[in-house]
Amino acid sequence: xxxxxxxxxxxxxxxxxxxxxxxxxxxxHSCIARMPENEAVNTISKIAQENRVEEIVIGVPxxxxxxxxxxxxxxxxxxxxxxxxxxxxxxxxxTSETAxxxxxEQKIDFKxxxxxxxxxxxxxxxxxxxxxx
Numbered sequence: 001x002x003x004x005x006x007x008x009x010x011x012x013x014x015x016x017x018x019x020x021x022x023x024x025x026x027x028x029h030s031c032i033a034r035m036p037e038n039e040a041v042n043t044i045s046k047i048a049q050e051n052r053v054e055e056i057v058i059g060v061p062x063x064x065x066x067x068x069x070x071x072x073x074x075x076x077x078x079x080x081x082x083x084x085x086x087x088x089x090x091x092x093x094x095t096s097e098t099a100x101x102x103x104x105e106q107k108i109d110f111k112x113x114x115x116x117x118x119x120x121x122x123x124x125x126x127x128x129x130x131x132x133x
Contacts, residue, residue, distance in 0.1 A: 005029075005048055005085075006057040006126030008092065008118050009075045014040060015118030017126045018051055026127040031115030041081045048085065056085045059092030059125040090129050095121040 001021045008015035016029040032043050048056070058079045061071045068076075079087050099120035103110045110116040 002052045002054040004055045004057060004126065004130070005044075005051070005053045006059065006090070006122045006129065007044070008059045008095065008121035008125060009078050010034065010118060011071075011074070013115055013118045014044070015115070015120070015122035016044070016047060017119065017122035018053070019126060019130060021052075023130055023133055026123045026130055028119035028123040031118045037078070037081065044082065045084070054086060055088060056082055057088045057090050057126055057129045059095060059121065060089050062091045062093055064093065088129065090125050092121070092125050092128075095124045095128075098124055 003021060004019040004023060006017045006026070012034055013031050014034055015031050017026055018029050019026055029047065032040055034040055047053075056079075058075055060075050061069070063069050063072075076089075079089075096117060099117045100110065102120055102124075103116060108116060
């Protein structure tokens with residue numbers, strides 16, 4: 001039995017979410033700094049080992065016209081550093097907007113802590129992936 005991890009990779013922060021062992025629930029875990037990258041990779045690997053993660057879902061921000069831009073290429077490049085895990089790519093169009101909406105509905109002020117949006121985005125990416133399993 002293993003969990004699945006999802007990452008919302010930004011230029012400053014990385015949101016992390018984890019599934020349960022049954023792959024039915026998606027829960028926000030944490031937000032870490034993106035830089036320095038080797039430290040971020042080590043932290044992700046440590047969290048993955050502690051939670052028996054074998055698969056990592058990477059949110060890739062595809063443009064609305066279906067093309068990949070700089071941010072998508074950046075996410076794909078970062079994911080290469082996690083080669084010890086099975087990597088799955090998930091289209092994450094509009095997850096940040098949905099994450100902000102969800103947090104507003106819960107009356108959570110995220111304006112001073114953007115990491116909350118990153119965590120919720122990772123949770124949504126994972127939820128979307130799990131729904132397809």
